[in-house]
Amino acid sequence: MKKYIITVVSIILVLLVFDWLYFYEGMYFDFGKEKPTEYFMKVDGEEIYMKNGDTFTPYEIRGVNLGSGLPGEWATSFAIDKETYLRWFGYIQEMGANTIRVYTIQSDTFYDAFYEYNKDNKNPLYMLHGVWVNDYVLNSHRDAYSKDFYDTFLEHSKIMVDVIHGNRKLNLGRVASADHGTYKKDISDWVIGYILGVEWDDSTTSYTDDLYKDKEDYSSYSGKYMYTSPEATPFETMLTMVGDKTIEYETKRYGEQRLLAFSNWPTTDPFEYPQVITDFFMKCAQVDVEHIKTTDAFLSGQFVSYHVYPYYPYYLSFAEDWSVFGIESKDSFRDEQGRVNAYRAYLTMLNNHHTMPVVISEFGVSTGRGMAQVDKDTGRNQGNTSEQAQGQALVDCWEDIKTSGCNGGCVFTWQDEWFKRTWNTMHAVNLTRTAYWSDYQTNEQYFGLLSFDPGKEKSVCYVDGDVSEWTEKDIVQNGNTELSVKYDEKFMYFLVKKDGLDFENEVLYIPLDVTPKTGSNYCKNFDVKFDRDADFVIVLDGKDNSRIMVQERYEDDVISRNGRVVALAGGVGVIIDNNGDILPMNVRPDYALVCRGFTGDIQEVYAVLQPDEILLSRDLNVKRLSRYARELEETSIPFRSLREQALHEVMLP
Numbered sequence: 001m002k003k004y005i006i007t008v009v010s011i012i013l014v015l016l017v018f019d020w021l022y023f024y025e026g027m028y029f030d031f032g033k034e035k036p037t038e039y040f041m042k043v044d045g046e047e048i049y050m051k052n053g054d055t056f057t058p059y060e061i062r063g064v065n066l067g068s069g070l071p072g073e074w075a076t077s078f079a080i081d082k083e084t085y086l087r088w089f090g091y092i093q094e095m096g097a098n099t100i101r102v103y104t105i106q107s108d109t110f111y112d113a114f115y116e117y118n119k120d121n122k123n124p125l126y127m128l129h130g131v132w133v134n135d136y137v138l139n140s141h142r143d144a145y146s147k148d149f150y151d152t153f154l155e156h157s158k159i160m161v162d163v164i165h166g167n168r169k170l171n172l173g174r175v176a177s178a179d180h181g182t183y184k185k186d187i188s189d190w191v192i193g194y195i196l197g198v199e200w201d202d203s204t205t206s207y208t209d210d211l212y213k214d215k216e217d218y219s220s221y222s223g224k225y226m227y228t229s230p231e232a233t234p235f236e237t238m239l240t241m242v243g244d245k246t247i248e249y250e251t252k253r254y255g256e257q258r259l260l261a262f263s264n265w266p267t268t269d270p271f272e273y274p275q276v277i278t279d280f281f282m283k284c285a286q287v288d289v290e291h292i293k294t295t296d297a298f299l300s301g302q303f304v305s306y307h308v309y310p311y312y313p314y315y316l317s318f319a320e321d322w323s324v325f326g327i328e329s330k331d332s333f334r335d336e337q338g339r340v341n342a343y344r345a346y347l348t349m350l351n352n353h354h355t356m357p358v359v360i361s362e363f364g365v366s367t368g369r370g371m372a373q374v375d376k377d378t379g380r381n382q383g384n385t386s387e388q389a390q391g392q393a394l395v396d397c398w399e400d401i402k403t404s405g406c407n408g409g410c411v412f413t414w415q416d417e418w419f420k421r422t423w424n425t426m427h428a429v430n431l432t433r434t435a436y437w438s439d440y441q442t443n444e445q446y447f448g449l450l451s452f453d454p455g456k457e458k459s460v461c462y463v464d465g466d467v468s469e470w471t472e473k474d475i476v477q478n479g480n481t482e483l484s485v486k487y488d489e490k491f492m493y494f495l496v497k498k499d500g501l502d503f504e505n506e507v508l509y510i511p512l513d514v515t516p517k518t519g520s521n522y523c524k525n526f527d528v529k530f531d532r533d534a535d536f537v538i539v540l541d542g543k544d545n546s547r548i549m550v551q552e553r554y555e556d557d558v559i560s561r562n563g564r565v566v567a568l569a570g571g572v573g574v575i576i577d578n579n580g581d582i583l584p585m586n587v588r589p590d591y592a593l594v595c596r597g598f599t600g601d602i603q604e605v606y607a608v609l610q611p612d613e614i615l616l617s618r619d620l621n622v623k624r625l626s627r628y629a630r631e632l633e634e635t636s637i638p639f640r641s642l643r644e645q646a647l648h649e650v651m652l653p
Contacts, residue, residue: 193259
């Protein structure tokens with residue numbers, strides 16, 4: 001009996017050890033026997049092909065990026081359930097997409113749903129799978145050959161391969177920015193390729209290249225599937241090593257190959273730009289996958305992946321002469337209205353540069369009310385766009401992608417993502433709570449094709465003229481004017497009732513007190529007093545004159561600065577505090593704030609930057625301020641002297 005127990009326990013221990021080594025650590029046995037390599041996707045020239053029976057036919061990637069966020073949940077919670085995924089996959093295919101892209105390893109629920117959706121589907125949905133690089137590692141002082149960068153990047157790439165083959169178990173935290181679970185569903189039949197990496201940090205890239213530029217072992221690599229050309233940089237060499245070893249791992253363990261690309265974006269694009277552009281954008285790094293070559297052993301092949309949006313960075317708008325980019329004339333990129341389409345021109349540059357298929361794996365516009373970037377020519381902006389305008393912009397972007405010769409693209413993104421932040425609004429919100437409410441001012445939350453409206457069965461309010469959802473319990477003020485209020489995770493809703501209200505000729509004021517220690521009981525702009533302090537006042541003054549006013553002290557707290565660019569008074573401005581600050585911008589600013597350090601030509605400020613308004617700072621020398629004001633007035637350039645007038649319509653204490 002004792003021997004029996006020992007034997008059973010020993011067998012169990014052996015099985016547990018094997019389970020751990022095989023499923024958790026990715027150990028496998030290579031007996032050295034070459035098996036035929038299978039593949040159903042391949043690259044031929046600048047085209048992508050999919051196997052169809054005994055032949056390969058062209059495959060145009062019509063994709064959608066799919067995140068893991070839900071309202072009330074952080075993306076890293078991976079809280080989306082199976083039923084939701086199945087419903088979304090159907091919606092995505094209904095709108096004409098054939099591919100989804102994910103950035104990192106998802107929950108096992110996601111792969112279960114993807115398998116179930118495709119297994120009996122004669123027209124399956126395909127996938128591009130990504131490998132994420134941890135933000136801390138990417139943006140820290142460490143170079144790309146550090147253990148935390150290179151070793152982790154390669155390890156996570158191999159784990160991703162095991163996951164799509166349904167052959168991995170992951171503990172929580174094993175892969176940063178990824179989920180954990182037991183991955184048993186083999187979805188490899190529908191994974192067309194991998195996109196390794198993220199939008200590379202230019203400082204990390206440049207630092208790596210500079211640190212290893214004179215070290216031979218870091219500027220060349222020759223693997224079985226990928227190798228570098230003599231022009232390769234150390235960072236490109238690192239990518240080659242990761243790509244080669246990832247292909248090798250899948251080939252040896254599973255006998256399969258699929259397409260492979262490395263992520264990239266304009267910040268680290270391969271082009272040389274005039275100094276005015278490199279100086280303004282502080283462009284210091286290049287990644288060119290043309291320096292990464294493939295051998296005949298890599299049967300699927302390599303494509304190129306870029307994230308390119310129509311409004312940033314607007315390199316081409318800085319140059320009058322496009323011949324330096326290989327473009328003979330701007331006129332070839334003008335639309336019927338005479339507008340220059342710099343987005344299409346840039347995509348054409350990318351496609352002309354590369355000898356491989358180019359896929360624009362991110363493109364999109366936001367429907368958030370807040371805006372962070374402007375396409376001054378076509379109006380495809382980062383925010384402040386209606387749903388209808390978003391749809392048209394996506395169609396226009398797709399036409400640009402196809403006309404430029406690219407092999408398809410992926411819309412960013414499928415669903416709105418409440419957890420996200422934007423540089424020009426993040427100062428004003430609690431960043432630990434962003435997932436729990438929808439901030440309409442933050443454009444990053446509104447890129448989705450799918451919106452989330454609060455309410456399990458229906459919204460608490462519909463702004464449609466029908467007041468049937470309003471009840472007596474919503475009333476907060478009775479009298480001659482009745483005021484009712486509702487709210488949800490997305491908006492506050494107001495219902496105002498007044499007998500005989502002449503909306504076009506009568507003004508109503510609704511004060512809002514949202515903070516205990518700030519506010520004013522007097523609005524100077526309208527000579528209106530209130531019973532208590534208010535931070536905001538909703539002014540209902542007809543269809544064209546209604547507005548929301550903010551108390552001055554409250555407004556002063558919502559100014560943020562990023563270099564010489566500043567978000568203030570609800571707009572985007574640029575600070576001019578020395579003569580060298582007159583440089584073109586990729587965004588047409590709302591304001592140009594001219595400060596004491598500037599002594600140059602005030603008309604040049606307007607000519608170069610084209611702001612809606614020039615603001616003359618209070619700290620300017622009195623004589624100089626007066627001279628600037630006189631010159632601006634004589635030339636009919638919009639301006640405001642902050643000595644005489646406040647920056648914004650505000651309530652004064």
